Amino acid sequence: MNTAGLYVPGTSLPYRMTAGGKLLVLLAVITVLLVLGNPWVSLGAAVAVVLLYAVFGLAGHLWHAFRPVLLFLAAVGVFHVLFNDVETAVRVCAQLAAAVLLAGLVTRTTRVSEMLDLFERLARPLRVVGVRSERVALVLALTIRCVPLVAESWRSSREAYMARGLRGGAHRMVVPVIVNLIRSSEALGAAMNARGVD
Template sequence: MNTIGLYVPGTSLPYRIPAGAKLLVLLGVVTVLLVLGDPWVSLGAAAAVVLLYPLFGLAGHLWHAFRPVLLFLAVVAAFHLLLTDAQTAVRVCSQLAAAVLLAGLVTRTTRVSEMLALFERLARPLRRVGVRPERVGLVLALTIRCIPMVAQSWRTSREAYLARGLSGGAHRMVVPVIVNLIRSAEALGAAMNARGID
């Protein structure tokens, strides 16, 4: 199962909507929630987005979309409960939850290639100031590729750590992970140079 919010094959309605339209909806919903600043509206929006996952056949991906920000939301809620009030805590947390879940829905129903093509088209006007749109697409593609690469490097280091019978904090794996990522980056750079990409 996809755990990093990338494309999940499907045929429901959001798969047939262009990437640009989905991003505009995402931007519009987040903007409206921030401008209104109403905790009940924000809660309703978060609940509506939760219902969209099973409606579009993505119920199994709802938890994976929400889990990465759960601890962060708990910290934000505790902060506001201590320093402001419960209403503000509900409003801010529900706004964040709605935005994250809606963004997860967009990424799960939009092919990476479609998203990159959109950003490349959006960057075309910048050609006048020396920006190369195809490079923008390349940078985004490499960024997206590096997300699972970091996760895989962490898993590999963790398995090696446990296989040696070691125990202790996760901080002990930071150096091996960084070394693996540097090696991967060097290999990627060499491959790009070999293909004439500077």
């Protein structure tokens, strides 16, 4: 089972680390960058993470990890250049880039099953207040499963829309996508009921 379809099989160092260890490294790096607040350290960290993708054989996945936030980083950079200064823009954008790329490295080297086991263990102390740790893992698993499900529903609705020779704004596909997701959720609920999941 992989993290929203992002897991890439491998044997390098990150694959041998536990999910908890990788999350601690991620938290430590982000904390250090925020505490230091140095634009050159932040920029160096971002470059170092880029190099880690190459070192661990994941260079081909670098663009896929970075592309979703590219426009957001550009907007943040422009905002800080206009209302603060270039140094602040470099620091904030480098911190965000390093965090996003490092998180992408974690998701590509960690199976969802490992991550869910970790969250279930972390949630066990909450049993004293009535929280069931296995329910936490189930909710997280369903949430992760829904990410590619929404993307697939959007893709199939778009293909059907274009196959009919229709053109226009993407807003016209919202209703079909919602209908497909409702049907999928009903099927999932029926399957869970059939297996005795309350």
